[in-house]
Amino acid sequence: MHIQKLFVIITFSKHIVEQMVSLIGAVPGVGPSLQKPFREYLEAQRMKLHHKTDGAAQGENWLSWTFEKLVIVMVCYFILSIINSTAQSYAKRLRQQMHSEEKTK
Known part of the structure; x- marks a missing residue:
């Protein structure tokens, strides 16, 4: 349980999220097109964890x-x-x- 909490904290740290998204962008060919959806998804998940979701972010x-x-x-x-x-x-x-x-x- 503690490892899971640590993973969530590390994963949704804004700095680490930006690093992950930039690594996705480094993938040749499809990286830049995948960057935006992953950034939006991770940001929505981070906002959901902080209970700061608005109506648009709650959409599927x-x-x-x-x-x-x-x-x-x-x-x-x-x-x-x-x-x-x-x-x-x-x-x-x-x-x-x-x-x-x-x-x-």
Whole structure:
């Protein structure tokens, strides 16, 4: 819990946020176009932590919406992977039983 608090304090320090955004801008090709959305997102999160949100900052940000959908897709993929693995194990077990029954005949 204390490590998490420390991470939040460090992450949303204005100086460190500016450094992170400038590092994102250094990425060739896509960096400058990603700088503004990340800056807005991190600033909105920082303001939310300080309870200084206004009406415009409370609107849903497209970046947070994208991350939310990405997490949902990852969870769905994980569940489907478990179901697929279970089905393959079951099919293999059935094949082995059928094969062993054929040998005993």
